[in-house]
Amino acid sequence: MTSDHLSRTGFRRAALGRRTGCNIETIRYYENIGMMPDPPRTAAGYRVYDETHVSRLRFILRARQLGFSIEEIRGLLGLVDSGSQTCAEVKERTERHLADVRARIADLARIERVLSETVTKCSGENVPECPVLEALTPRPVLA
Amino acid sequence: MTSDHLSRTGFRRAALGRRTGCNIETIRYYENIGMMPDPPRTAAGYRVYDETHVSRLRFILRARQLGFSIEEIRGLLGLVDSGSQTCAEVKERTERHLADVRARIADLARIERVLSETVTKCSGENVPECPVLEALTPRPVLA
DNA sequence: CCTACACTCTGTAGTAGCTACAGAGTCAAG
DNA sequence: CTTGACTCTGTAGCTACTACAGAGTGTAGG
Structure with a gap:
């Protein structure tokens, strides 16, 4: 060099x-x-x-x-x-981005809630029945 | 048909x-x-x-x-x-995924905190100085 | 002077999880 | 027999990188 x-x-x-x-x-x-x-x-x-x-x-x-x-x-x-x-413009853009971040957090928080609630129902044993799989298997509409 | x-x-x-x-x-x-x-x-x-x-x-x-x-x-x-x-296996996988979801939430929460704190410092006026831009512009190491 | 090595250059392809499009074919109704 | 709604396939696009191949460059050591 x-x-x-x-x-x-x-x-x-x-x-x-x-x-x-x-x-x-x-x-x-x-x-x-x-x-x-x-x-x-x-x-x-x-x-x-x-x-x-x-x-x-x-x-x-x-x-x-x-x-x-x-x-x-x-x-x-x-x-x-x-x-x-200008501070006004940058602030506005940042607030839009912040709203987006908060929406993503809300999405993940909903997922977290469903998963953690479901997982607490698991026996954790060597049985084929599992609350997680039941949550993923939508029941018939009329039953 | x-x-x-x-x-x-x-x-x-x-x-x-x-x-x-x-x-x-x-x-x-x-x-x-x-x-x-x-x-x-x-x-x-x-x-x-x-x-x-x-x-x-x-x-x-x-x-x-x-x-x-x-x-x-x-x-x-x-x-x-x-x-x-088995419920044991599915539970384990779900818990791994749940840990991942929680990590993503933590990442986003950190972002949310920094952004919301910074944005509150904004005057929101028609001035070029902006706390958001200052947060994005790392200061010199020795100053 | 030569070689080895570290670095750089470029274009291109791969990642995740779809989504969309072009161009051709199929089928039933009017 | 045409119209319109559907289907088929392969392929390209999206985000934000990351990695690789194959070639070139520059320098330090022997």
């Missing part, structure tokens, strides 16, 4: 992955779908990253950790990139 | 879909991946279903509603099909 090819602060994909905890294939994926900018290249075609890429990737990763979809993140990044973001 | 081709109780894909609330493409998908048996066919190649298919499909759909994965359902069906199911 010569300092001709990588500027004093530049580094490559593996280093970006190491600094952010991101899989290096994922970095390329984010570039392909336009979430990360196409970085400059060395003469040999190697990507060269700097601190701006670290920041942007961390933003994306943190948003993913908070359950934002790629499209939601793309929207947030678009606002920030254009400098047109 | 002649009664030569469809036995007295037989019906086709759209009818099976209607009776179970299942998308007809999904039925074919379950057959392709071996969750549903290949049904008999008419001379023209049309699938012919009966009540056994209704039961099995309802089992699958109900299990999906309870969050079981296709592979988990395949396992349960395998037990039932071989007649070797």
Whole structure:
């Protein structure tokens, strides 16, 4: 690695992955779908990253950790990139996402309740009859 | 539709879909991946279903509603099909799945907490500064 | 100078669980 | 004999990655 090819602060994909905890294939994926900018290249075609890429990737990763979809993140990044973001707009988007998260929790909580209630009815013995299987086997409509 | 081709109780894909609330493409998908048996066919190649298919499909759909994965359902069906199911075995599998559901709830609850706490800090005004964006923008390590 | 090794490049395929479509065939009723 | 509703098949699309093959690059050690 010569300092001709990588500027004093530049580094490559593996280093970006190491600094952010991101899989290096994922970095390329984010570039392909336009979430990360196409970085400059060395003469040999190697990507060269700097601190701006670290920041942007961390933003994306943190948003993913908070359950934002790629499209939601793309929207947030678009606002920030254009400098047109306002707290009002971001708050609204976050509240929409939050509603979605709460809906998913409600779904899972319903599942959790049914499963845990059913499982308590299980004898846990070596018999073929099982309340779980009965719950999965809908009874005839008229019986 | 002649009664030569469809036995007295037989019906086709759209009818099976209607009776179970299942998308007809999904039925074919379950057959392709071996969750549903290949049904008999008419001379023209049309699938012919009966009540056994209704039961099995309802089992699958109900299990999906309870969050079981296709592979988990395949396992349960395998037990039932071989007649070797015991309450002990089914209970164990259900508890493993339940643990998974609870882990997913915990993940989402953590997300919900962070998002809702952050959103309460939002002024919601037409200013560019936003606590949500700050939460997504990791501060420098030494500052 | 050569080789070994670590890294990078690209395109592509696989994961889960469906869902949808194109283009062809079938069947019964009007 | 046409219309319309159904069916058939293979295949592609969706989300968000992850992994691999096969080729190229750059550097350190011998």
